[in-house]
Amino acid sequence: xxIIFLGSSKFAVPTxxxxxSSSHKIICVVTQPDRQAGRQMRLIFxxxxxxxxxxxxxLYQTEDINSRESLEFLKSxxxxxxxxxxxxxxLSRDILAMPKIFAxxxxxxxxxxxxxxxxxxxxxxxxxxxxxxxxxxxxxxxDAGPIILQRKVDIKDDDHALxxxxxxxxxxxDLICQALDLIHADKYSLxxxxxxxxTLARKLKKEDGLINWGESARVIFNLIRGCTGWPxxxxxxxxxxxxxxxxxxxxxxxxVRISGSPRGEIxxxxxxxxxxxxxxxxxxxxxxxxxxxxxxSASAFISGYQISVGEILGEKKHGEKK
Numbered sequence: 586x587x588i589i590f591l592g593s594s595k596f597a598v599p600t601x602x603x604x605x606s607s608s609h610k611i612i613c614v615v616t617q618p619d620r621q622a623g624r625q626m627r628l629i630f631x632x633x634x635x636x637x638x639x640x641x642x643x644l645y646q647t648e649d650i651n652s653r654e655s656l657e658f659l660k661s662x663x664x665x666x667x668x669x670x671x672x673x674x675x676l677s678r679d680i681l682a683m684p685k686i687f688a689x690x691x692x693x694x695x696x697x698x699x700x701x702x703x704x705x706x707x708x709x710x711x712x713x714x715x716x717x718x719x720x721x722x723x724x725x726x727x728d729a730g731p732i733i734l735q736r737k738v739d740i741k742d743d744d745h746a747l748x749x750x751x752x753x754x755x756x757x758x759d760l761i762c763q764a765l766d767l768i769h770a771d772k773y774s775l776x777x778x779x780x781x782x783x784t785l786a787r788k789l790k791k792e793d794g795l796i797n798w799g800e801s802a803r804v805i806f807n808l809i810r811g812c813t814g815w816p817x818x819x820x821x822x823x824x825x826x827x828x829x830x831x832x833x834x835x836x837x838x839x840x841v842r843i844s845g846s847p848r849g850e851i852x853x854x855x856x857x858x859x860x861x862x863x864x865x866x867x868x869x870x871x872x873x874x875x876x877x878x879x880x881x882s883a884s885a886f887i888s889g890y891q892i893s894v895g896e897i898l899g900e901k902k903h904g905e906k907k
């Protein structure tokens with residue numbers, strides 16, 4: 586089959602690589618335009634563009650896939666199928682009607698669960714024990730198309746969002762190729778999603794990473810893991826933002842605190858880290874970053890800031906709780 590591949594982020598790279606080495610032909614790769622980033626405003630390519638150039642594939646970059654210019658260019662290629670993975674733009678009805686067969690998408694959830702921009706992060710934050718991948722035929726409603734293939738993946742306690750994303754990306758490349766083979770052989774089926782089971786995984790905002798120390802240790806532990814990469818789980822310490830990158834749940838401390846409240850009180854400061862009280866259970870912080878400084882181990886942070894048992898995390902300013 587002659588395929589137009591649409592993708593931008595790192596998540597799409599294994600799928601592009603797998604298709605390129607398969608029996609199917611990629612006639613063009615479509616990705617987002619180069620962007621300026623950093624203090625020096627350097628021009629940054631998408632990971633998909635970088636791989637496309639390495640593989641010598643035809644490349645087309647567009648700010649708007651639905652523009653007349655894009656529509657005319659893609660139509661001239663006479664594609665059999667579109668394969669869309671983490672592209673970053675929604676396809677119009679005219680674009681979807683273009684391929685001879687149809688357009689497919691790889692989504693990082695077990696649809697109809699977690700439709701939307703942040704399925705991996707939301708699954709971890711919500712304490713799910715399984716995530717997955719779904720290949721669907723694309724329809725106008727986002728992530729609502731009929732299912733061609735699915736694969737389940739266990740979420741481990743030591744998985745955070747970036748680890749799980751990388752694992753799913755690798756598996757996604759295999760799953761897409763299986764789907765393409767089925768489509769080419771006309772042996773695929775389309776299973777309509779159950780709308781009653783549909784849930785939304787909206788894009789994470791910075792404020793979604795704020796830790797509420799009144800929640801259980803399990804809930805906070807999941808938030809830290811789910812927010813790894815973006816936006817990062819954070820609290821406040823001595824009036825400054827404190828990002829927490831790595832922590833674990835521990836037991837063995839009473840729920841009656843010096844301050845009379847379990848919310849964010851520091852119970853222990855030692856070589857193993859900082860033990861903090863939560864609404865139910867305790868959390869051992871192992872890696873963190875104070876506002877304006879580098880990411881470091883908890884033991885290094887303790888040495889630099891002379892932390893004391895009884896101090897409270899979560900106060901935006903002294904005496905003001907966030």
